[in-house]
Amino acid sequence: MPPADRWWRLGLRARVTATFGLGALVLSATMACLTYLTARQFILHQRETSIIRQAYDNASLLRSTLPTTDASQIPQLLDSFDTGGARSVLEQNGVWHTAYSASFFRQEQIPLGLRTMVLAGRPAEQHFLLNGSPELAVGVPVPSLGAHYFEVFSLLEEAKTLRILALALAGAALVTTVVGAVIGRWASGRLLRPLGAVAQAAETIAGGRLDTRLTASDDPDLSRLTGSFNRMTDALQERIEREARFSSDVSHELRSPLTTLATALDVLEASAEELPDRPRQALRLLGDELRRFQHMVADLLEISRADTGATDLSLEEVEVGELVHQLAASGGTRGVPVRVDPRVGELRLWVDKRRIERVVANLIGNAAQYAGGATEVAAEAIPGQPDRVRLVVTDRGPGVGEEERQLIFERFYRGAAAGRRGATDGAGLGLSLVAEHVRLHGGDVWVEDAAGGGSRFVVELPAHRRGDATVPALQAAR
Ligand SMILES: Nc1ncnc2c1ncn2[C@@H]1O[C@H](COP(=O)(O)OP(=O)(O)OP(=O)(O)O)[C@@H](O)[C@H]1O
Numbered sequence: 310m311p312p313a314d315r316w317w318r319l320g321l322r323a324r325v326t327a328t329f330g331l332g333a334l335v336l337s338a339t340m341a342c343l344t345y346l347t348a349r350q351f352i353l354h355q356r357e358t359s360i361i362r363q364a365y366d367n368a369s370l371l372r373s374t375l376p377t378t379d380a381s382q383i384p385q386l387l388d389s390f391d392t393g394g395a396r397s398v399l400e401q402n403g404v405w406h407t408a409y410s411a412s413f414f415r416q417e418q419i420p421l422g423l424r425t426m427v428l429a430g431r432p433a434e435q436h437f438l439l440n441g442s443p444e445l446a447v448g449v450p451v452p453s454l455g456a457h458y459f460e461v462f463s464l465l466e467e468a469k470t471l472r473i474l475a476l477a478l479a480g481a482a483l484v485t486t487v488v489g490a491v492i493g494r495w496a497s498g499r500l501l502r503p504l505g506a507v508a509q510a511a512e513t514i515a516g517g518r519l520d521t522r523l524t525a526s527d528d529p530d531l532s533r534l535t536g537s538f539n540r541m542t543d544a545l546q547e548r549i550e551r552e553a554r555f556s557s558d559v560s561h562e563l564r565s566p567l568t569t570l571a572t573a574l575d576v577l578e579a580s581a582e583e584l585p586d587r588p589r590q591a592l593r594l595l596g597d598e599l600r601r602f603q604h605m606v607a608d609l610l611e612i613s614r615a616d617t618g619a620t621d622l623s624l625e626e627v628e629v630g631e632l633v634h635q636l637a638a639s640g641g642t643r644g645v646p647v648r649v650d651p652r653v654g655e656l657r658l659w660v661d662k663r664r665i666e667r668v669v670a671n672l673i674g675n676a677a678q679y680a681g682g683a684t685e686v687a688a689e690a691i692p693g694q695p696d697r698v699r700l701v702v703t704d705r706g707p708g709v710g711e712e713e714r715q716l717i718f719e720r721f722y723r724g725a726a727a728g729r730r731g732a733t734d735g736a737g738l739g740l741s742l743v744a745e746h747v748r749l750h751g752g753d754v755w756v757e758d759a760a761g762g763g764s765r766f767v768v769e770l771p772a773h774r775r776g777d778a779t780v781p782a783l784q785a786a787r
């Protein structure tokens with residue numbers, strides 16, 4: 310990946326943090342370098358000036374004292390000068406004298422260039438390294454005595470000071486960089502917070518709460534964003550509601566002519582025996598199609614009611630075991646074996662019984678239609694989740710392919726199993742209604758493979774023990 314692409318992939322927050330950190334690094338490194346160079350210049354220049362002045366003072370002192378000093382006394386004489394720790398060396402008529410205190414020092418250690426220049430009669434100074442440590446040598450000719458005076462100073466202290474300064478400045482630059490990055494992270498976090506609110510609102514809207522809006526902001530930059538976001542959701546909500554109202558109205562309007570047709574058909578069917586074969590067959594076909602149509606319109610009406618938010622749940626509290634047995638007794642399970650896990654039998658649910666009955670009846674109807682009938686209706690426990698319970702309808706049919714498991718819960722989707730049975734069976738609305746009812750209860754529904762082949766349609770619902778109030782939670786979930 311090219312570096313530019315990698316940079317854009319980092320994410321806004323990381324990029325702002327990196328930019329702040331980098332900016333702080335460049336600034337603090339530049340400041341540190343400038344400070345170091347200025348300090349170095351200042352410290353070395355000051356020291357050099359004082360060293361040279363002192364060497365000249367000592368040379369002029371020599372001019373008055375040397376003529377009266379015996380050659381053997383010269384090391385003591387040199388020691389009596391104030392040299393500030395320098396090693397002093399004197400050359401006179403080709404003989405080299407070193408101060409007693411610097412007797413270890415050899416004149417050869419003075420750089421040759423400097424020696425030659427001073428011996429040729431020109432004063433000079435030179436920086437050099439002696440055994441790795443920085444030194445400054447100053448040479449002053451004293452022509453009246455035929456002598457040449459040298460002082461060699463160690464600059465080790467200054468070098469140490471400068472090293473400490475460099476370390477301190479590098480540390481400061483590092484701290485500044487980190488502080489810069491932290492400020493960048495904090496600032497970008499603050500900047501992105503409104504975006505987080507927008508994302509949150511968008512997710513809530515996507516989850517079905519169309520009335521979600523952002524709170525207005527005083528900030529002129531943000532108020533534009535919140536304003537246009539809220540206007541967009543207003544438009545979206547209005548449009549969705551209009552469409553839902555439309556299909557609700559259409560289904561509603563279709564109901565009465567269908568009822569009239571059905572009544573008329575009943576009359577005709579009552580005297581079907583008297584009809585010849587072909588009209589009787591046609592009448593039966595007409596009857597089947599009409600009932601299918603009525604069933605579809607009823608489903609459509611129910612779905613569009615859910616879309617317009619016109620659904621009212623009439624919740625009642627029931628025990629799981631009792632509910633499942635009631636479902637069986639009401640004919641909803643049509644003689645399918647029922648099993649209730651003893652761990653959940655006493656749990657309680659807040660349900661709209663009519664809807665749950667339709668859910669189970671729909672699943673059993675589908676099993677009968679596509680899978681040769683349901684083999685079991687069960688209430689199961691979920692390990693580790695005592696506040697939920699599963700109602701499971703199992704069959705031994707062809708099962709639902711991985712790629713269809715989401716799709717079959719969509720409206721008008723008819724799957725592979727339906728295709729095998731011919732096109733006239735259903736409208737593909739049953740499972741979407743199931744999903745709608747389950748969602749209204751704060752639950753979940755999905756299909757998975759049954760252990761011995763076939764499918765398991767699982768409806769998971771929130772449950773509670775006797776005395777726990779779960780209704781508020783359920784209402785919050787809606
Ligand atoms: N138990 C099952 N086994 C295999 N496939 C199934 C089963 N139940 C449903 N399906 C598949 O899921 C599809 C959607 O089912 P859904 O109940 O939503 O619609 P439908 O039964 O085709 O029509 P409707 O229920 O509106 O009369 C079906 O067409 C079928 O392909």
Ligand SMILES: [Mg+2]
Pocket residue numbers: 671674675735738739740
């Ligand atoms: Mg169906």
